[in-house]
Amino acid sequence: MFKKTLARLSWVDIFLRVLQLVAAIVIVYGLVTTFTTARYSSEQWATLAFAGLAQGSIYALIALGYTLVYGILLMINFAHGEIYMAGAFSTVFLAMYFDRNGFLASNPLVAIIVLILFSAAISSGIAILLERIAYRPLRNAPRLIPLITAIGASFLLQYTFRGLFGSQFRSYPEVSILRGTWTILGFNVPIVQPVVFLAAVSLMITLYWYVERTKAGRAMRAVSEDKAVARLMGVDIDKVIVSTFALGGALAGAAGVFNGLFRPQGVFFLMGFFPGIKAFTAAVLGGIGNIPGAMFGGLLLGLIESLGPNAVLEGLGIPAANQLKDAIAFTVLVLILIFRPQGIFGERLAEKKA
Amino acid sequence: MAMLEVKDIHTYYGNIHALKGVSLEVNQGEIVTLIGANGAGKTTTLRTISGLLKPRQGSISLNGEDLHKYPAHELVYKGIAMVPEGRGVFSKMSVQENLEMGAYHRNDKAAILSDMDYIFGLFPRLKERRRQVSGTLSGGEQQMLATGRALMSRPTLLLMDEPSMGLAPILVEGIFDTIEAINKEGTTVLLVEQNALMALSIAHRGYVLQTGQMVLTDNAEKLKKNEMVQKAYLGID
Numbered sequence: 220m221f222k223k224t225l226a227r228l229s230w231v232d233i234f235l236r237v238l239q240l241v242a243a244i245v246i247v248y249g250l251v252t253t254f255t256t257a258r259y260s261s262e263q264w265a266t267l268a269f270a271g272l273a274q275g276s277i278y279a280l281i282a283l284g285y286t287l288v289y290g291i292l293l294m295i296n297f298a299h300g301e302i303y304m305a306g307a308f309s310t311v312f313l314a315m316y317f318d319r320n321g322f323l324a325s326n327p328l329v330a331i332i333v334l335i336l337f338s339a340a341i342s343s344g345i346a347i348l349l350e351r352i353a354y355r356p357l358r359n360a361p362r363l364i365p366l367i368t369a370i371g372a373s374f375l376l377q378y379t380f381r382g383l384f385g386s387q388f389r390s391y392p393e394v395s396i397l398r399g400t401w402t403i404l405g406f407n408v409p410i411v412q413p414v415v416f417l418a419a420v421s422l423m424i425t426l427y428w429y430v431e432r433t434k435a436g437r438a439m440r441a442v443s444e445d446k447a448v449a450r451l452m453g454v455d456i457d458k459v460i461v462s463t464f465a466l467g468g469a470l471a472g473a474a475g476v477f478n479g480l481f482r483p484q485g486v487f488f489l490m491g492f493f494p495g496i497k498a499f500t501a502a503v504l505g506g507i508g509n510i511p512g513a514m515f516g517g518l519l520l521g522l523i524e525s526l527g528p529n530a531v532l533e534g535l536g537i538p539a540a541n542q543l544k545d546a547i548a549f550t551v552l553v554l555i556l557i558f559r560p561q562g563i564f565g566e567r568l569a570e571k572k573a
Numbered sequence: 574m575a576m577l578e579v580k581d582i583h584t585y586y587g588n589i590h591a592l593k594g595v596s597l598e599v600n601q602g603e604i605v606t607l608i609g610a611n612g613a614g615k616t617t618t619l620r621t622i623s624g625l626l627k628p629r630q631g632s633i634s635l636n637g638e639d640l641h642k643y644p645a646h647e648l649v650y651k652g653i654a655m656v657p658e659g660r661g662v663f664s665k666m667s668v669q670e671n672l673e674m675g676a677y678h679r680n681d682k683a684a685i686l687s688d689m690d691y692i693f694g695l696f697p698r699l700k701e702r703r704r705q706v707s708g709t710l711s712g713g714e715q716q717m718l719a720t721g722r723a724l725m726s727r728p729t730l731l732l733m734d735e736p737s738m739g740l741a742p743i744l745v746e747g748i749f750d751t752i753e754a755i756n757k758e759g760t761t762v763l764l765v766e767q768n769a770l771m772a773l774s775i776a777h778r779g780y781v782l783q784t785g786q787m788v789l790t791d792n793a794e795k796l797k798k799n800e801m802v803q804k805a806y807l808g809i810d
Contacts (some may be wrong), residue, residue: 359688437666437677438674439664440663441575443662444663444666447657447661448663450624451623451646451649451654452649452677452678452722452726453650453678453726454677455644455648456648509616
């Protein structure tokens with residue numbers, strides 16, 4: 220019995236097992252050393268966790284766009300990071316205008332909602348255009364082709380924005396009501412973090428309700444399962460695909476404004492690249508094509524990225540661990556692809572293809 | 574004038590010439606069956622009528638109206654519904670959601686609800702499982718669901734592709750009884766079957782398809798007695 224199992228093991232399996240074991244040992248060792256030496260107070264951990272959740276909710280919103288499109292077309296829209304950038308970038312001008320004429324100070328809540336809607340509209344519009352111009356003509360092409368087109372489209376968007384507005388950073392104006400801190404569970408947290416988190420989560424709940432409870436959402440799920448049968452039921456597939464792109468774009472646009480409020484670095488033409496890839500990581504982490512998976516994956520990635528450097532890397536004695544945030548995110552991607560390619564909530568691909 | 578008139582259609586899969594001039598007619602109130610061996614083009618014929626495939630030549634008309642100009646998703650408004658091969662239930666959706674998909678093009682909420690009750694009367698099994706995810710249903714239950722879903726669109730013409738496929742004989746009988754019952758209530762049925770004996774026992778007329786061409790048509794009783802049909806499709810020497 221045991222011998223048989225042994226005979227079936229290939230060198231690849233053994234290599235992967237060893238890799239898994241090493242990864243686990245390294246992570247546990249890092250955690251143990253960090254926590255036995257008690258480098259940080261619980262106050263500091265809480266700060267990191269809240270920041271991670273806020274950042275993670277932004278990843279989650281972007282990740283939903285990847286996952287929605289993948290669910291319907293089995294295609295990774297690699298220009299999605301640029302759709303996010305387009306909304307965030309365009310809206311910075313409106314935000315600066317609102318700041319100058321005092322609207323942002325006198326009516327902050329209304330102003331922010333207008334900014335979110337504006338950004339969502341821009342991103343959504345660009346997503347629709349992309350689908351129409353770049354992806355629809357290639358819908359029956361081999362799957363690699365639209366992927367290449369997506370990369371082309373993302374360069375086009377990046378350099379259009381660079382050409383129009385230059386390559387400098389522009390910051391969102393500070394909103395006075397988002398300054399200051401709240402006390403949550405006894406910890407002082409910058410107001411903007413829970414606000415971004417709650418706003419993002421309410422958008423996600425709305426999306427979930429839309430997909431699960433409305434007729435249009437049902438049509439979307441039908442198209443994702445079987446396009447031919449959905450057509451027989453009277454579903455216009457093109458309309459559903461366009462609305463999927465629009466929805467994903469709108470969420471990315473909203474995420475763009477949240478990011479502007481939350482991070483002081485500001486916007487510039489390449490800002491979509493990293494969040495784009497990280498949100499893709501989040502979508503894969505949760506199980507690509509799975510909506511709750513993208514939400515959960517985003518939040519989890521935000522937390523891992525925020526807590527990971529201090530919790531694991533410092534324990535291993537790596538200097539300046541905080542600068543390795545991005546490395547952590549991509550290590551997660553690689554580990555997921557090796558050990559659980561279907562993600563946390565995903566089903567096996569074979570099932571999907573059948 | 575026949576309700577459905579298919580005239581000399583040629584359908585291709587890429588370069589493969591699958592239907593080489595198929596013609597058939599279905600009259601109001603009939604059950605017409607299309608029999609033939611594997612690969613004869615039965616499913617292709619149904620998929621062409623339902624608009625999923627576009628013929629390169631020939632015409633399809635319903636009640637005298639040419640269907641050529643309508644994309645597949647608009648044919649349901651014309652009264653055509655299909656139970657696809659392999660049933661095609663949305664396996665991640667609940668039974669009820671599948672039925673609601675059948676009524677996707679309708680907006681009369683009250684009538685949809687009463688139609689759903691009618692379907693549950695026809696298939697009490699589905700009522701018991703209305704909240705269940707459809708992928709977990711048995712083959713027979715999925716066939717009921719696919720049939721019920723097609724009926725939810727209130728079709729005047731129901732296209733059925735191999736409803737007996739993969740089902741135990743006792744379930745097959747149940748399905749065929751249902752088809753007869755549906756037909757008696759006024760729905761015209763075009764039935765594609767490999768189980769020729771069963772199909773001919775409920776159909777009024779039949780067509781025999783061979784490698785993309787119609788080779789024979791007659792009323793069901795005569796087809797059953799036809800020597801060629803007996804040999805090739807009924808297993809009688």
